[in-house]
Amino acid sequence: MDGLMQDYPLTVPMMFRRAERLFGAKKIVSATHSGLERTTLSAWAERVRRLGGALEDLGLSSDARVGTFAWNSARHLECYFAVPGTGRVLHTLNVRLFADQLVYIANHAQDEVIFVDRSLLALLWPLMPELKSVRHVVVMDDGAGEIPDDPRVLDYEELLAGAEPADLRVADEDRAAAMCYTSGTTGHPKGVVYSHRSTVLHSMCALMVDSLGISESDVVLPVVPMFHANAWGLAHAGVFAGSSFVFPGPDLSPAAIARLIEQERVTFAAGVPTIWMGVLAEADHHDLTSLRCIPCGGSAVPKALSEGFREKVGVPLLQAWGMTETHPIASVARVSSERAGRGEEELAEVRATQGIMVPGIELRIVEPGTEEELPWDGRSRGELQAVGPWVARDYYDDPRSGESFTSDGWLRTGDVATISPDGYIHLVDRTKDLIKSGGEWISSVALENELMAHPKVAEAAVIAVPHERWQERPLACVVVKAGETLTREEVLSFLDGRVAKWWIPDDVAFIDEVPKTSTGKFSKKELRDRFAGHRAGSD
Numbered sequence: 341m342d343g344l345m346q347d348y349p350l351t352v353p354m355m356f357r358r359a360e361r362l363f364g365a366k367k368i369v370s371a372t373h374s375g376l377e378r379t380t381l382s383a384w385a386e387r388v389r390r391l392g393g394a395l396e397d398l399g400l401s402s403d404a405r406v407g408t409f410a411w412n413s414a415r416h417l418e419c420y421f422a423v424p425g426t427g428r429v430l431h432t433l434n435v436r437l438f439a440d441q442l443v444y445i446a447n448h449a450q451d452e453v454i455f456v457d458r459s460l461l462a463l464l465w466p467l468m469p470e471l472k473s474v475r476h477v478v479v480m481d482d483g484a485g486e487i488p489d490d491p492r493v494l495d496y497e498e499l500l501a502g503a504e505p506a507d508l509r510v511a512d513e514d515r516a517a518a519m520c521y522t523s524g525t526t527g528h529p530k531g532v533v534y535s536h537r538s539t540v541l542h543s544m545c546a547l548m549v550d551s552l553g554i555s556e557s558d559v560v561l562p563v564v565p566m567f568h569a570n571a572w573g574l575a576h577a578g579v580f581a582g583s584s585f586v587f588p589g590p591d592l593s594p595a596a597i598a599r600l601i602e603q604e605r606v607t608f609a610a611g612v613p614t615i616w617m618g619v620l621a622e623a624d625h626h627d628l629t630s631l632r633c634i635p636c637g638g639s640a641v642p643k644a645l646s647e648g649f650r651e652k653v654g655v656p657l658l659q660a661w662g663m664t665e666t667h668p669i670a671s672v673a674r675v676s677s678e679r680a681g682r683g684e685e686e687l688a689e690v691r692a693t694q695g696i697m698v699p700g701i702e703l704r705i706v707e708p709g710t711e712e713e714l715p716w717d718g719r720s721r722g723e724l725q726a727v728g729p730w731v732a733r734d735y736y737d738d739p740r741s742g743e744s745f746t747s748d749g750w751l752r753t754g755d756v757a758t759i760s761p762d763g764y765i766h767l768v769d770r771t772k773d774l775i776k777s778g779g780e781w782i783s784s785v786a787l788e789n790e791l792m793a794h795p796k797v798a799e800a801a802v803i804a805v806p807h808e809r810w811q812e813r814p815l816a817c818v819v820v821k822a823g824e825t826l827t828r829e830e831v832l833s834f835l836d837g838r839v840a841k842w843w844i845p846d847d848v849a850f851i852d853e854v855p856k857t858s859t860g861k862f863s864k865k866e867l868r869d870r871f872a873g874h875r876a877g878s879d
């Protein structure tokens with residue numbers, strides 16, 4: 341019909357051009373092995389265009405997959421915009437994956453070139469004989485590491501210096517812009533492909549005040565790696581908004597993060613709970629009060645951790661839930677106006693939920709194994725399922741896609757949740773981490789939350805161990821804070837009254853550290869393997 345709006349494509353270059361036009365003076369700081377590198381957004385934007393030209397000079401296919409194997413940096417952000425800006429597909433490789441998974445992923449995506457930090461080249465180079473499609477390795481100098489003498493190895497700065505700035509434009513918003521593989525706790529990783537349209541819409545959502553609310557006035561520190569679900573969208577959304585950036589580079593130690601926040605007056609910093617556990621301990625030695633928003637997710641955010649930030653830094657953590665398959669932001673735990681004004685304890689409970697679905701995403705819970713949607717009554721537990729313009733519809737070239745989507749097209753998340761009448765999601769567990777005891781389910785997440793509230797507990801993970809009578813019983817794996825001591829009885833009596841009696845673990849294993857996955861989450865799989873022979877009592 342006449343009078344309609346323009347059919348204007350939502351593309352990554354559109355976001356880039358806005359920042360280039362308006363916010364050239366903004367700072368971009370990158371920590372490297374040889375110190376801090378500072379640049380402005382206008383200098384960065386000029387390099388993005390040159391990188392676009394360099395991609396043409398490399399003779400890549402028009403829809404080439406361009407791999408990155410890099411820490412968070414301004415150069416990595418150049419790849420984020422130049423690659424999709426020339427119609428190619430940015431493929432961020434997780435630098436912490438095992439060699440065989442990396443080989444599988446790069447071959448599966450058919451990466452033609454990989455942009456790699458010099459300090460990470462030693463990890464990538466030995467895999468080259470097995471990387472079938474990779475023709476060039478472009479080295480970005482982050483201040484450390486050997487460079488092999490080989491014609492396939494190119495220097496990033498030389499490429500840029502010799503290239504003409506490109507006119508970054510993409511006509512079709514449904515074109516692939518980027519891809520990312522889920523870490524895959526079982527089987528091979530699965531590839532998720534983001535379109536230009538989904539990237540723009542997800543970025544717009546990240547800018548909404550009731551979601552992450554990234555602003556032009558923010559100094560954004562993505563601690564979450566740019567190889568993990570697009571740094572939760574911060575890299576794109578921060579550019580779109582016109583924020584300044586601080587990139588942490590290779591050193592993700594709590595002291596380094598705290599120093600960056602303090603020195604650069606960071607206002608917006610996002611990372612997984614394990615990162616913030618470390619940084620909280622630094623709050624006594626560093627001024628972290630410039631922070632106004634601290635998004636946290638990837639695994640359940642312990643209430644005690646969030647409250648620790650509220651008390652010491654002045655702002656609690658902002659819990660978000662999502663997956664690689666959802667770009668990833670799907671829900672955010674802001675306190676609604678209806679719940680605001682209640683006591684601190686109740687507000688802390690709200691913030692310990694996975695929040696409410698962000699505008700644009702629809703969620704539901706479904707009785708496992710059926711198609712029956714469950715009520716939002718805060719009690720009924722079901723599998724969380726998602727649809728929306730930034731939710732994957734299948735996996736890249738993968739026969740397993742069918743298992744993960746319902747017949748009516750919803751993404752099956754593999755998470756079990758309840759939803760309150762006003763929409764707050766409470767994630768009970770990942771399906772595979774639930775503990776099945778005597779025909780009932782015990783939530784490992786809830787137990788961990790309580791254990792980590794103990795003042796002497798640094799970290800705690802709960803896994804199922806086999807039990808003769810009850811099938812499975814919980815085993816608490818506890819890391820005691822440095823300099824403290826704790827007994828099994830003290831741990832168990834702490835839980836008494838905090839959780840149902842039959843949830844109390846049969847045993848406590850004191851360990852030095854909870855093993856982590858490549859994305860910094862507790863690796864329950866590794867713990868289950870380690871304690872496979874552990875038998876809980878038989879009564």
Ligand code: ADP
Pocket residue numbers: 522523524525569636637638639640641659660661662663664665694753754755767770859861
């Ligand atoms: P993987 O962990 O398999 O690498 P993702 O990084 O995409 O994959 O993680 C998605 C999963 O992380 C979700 O399905 C959920 O189990 C978990 N997760 C993400 N955010 C939260 C949160 N706020 N609370 C609890 N679990 C979360």
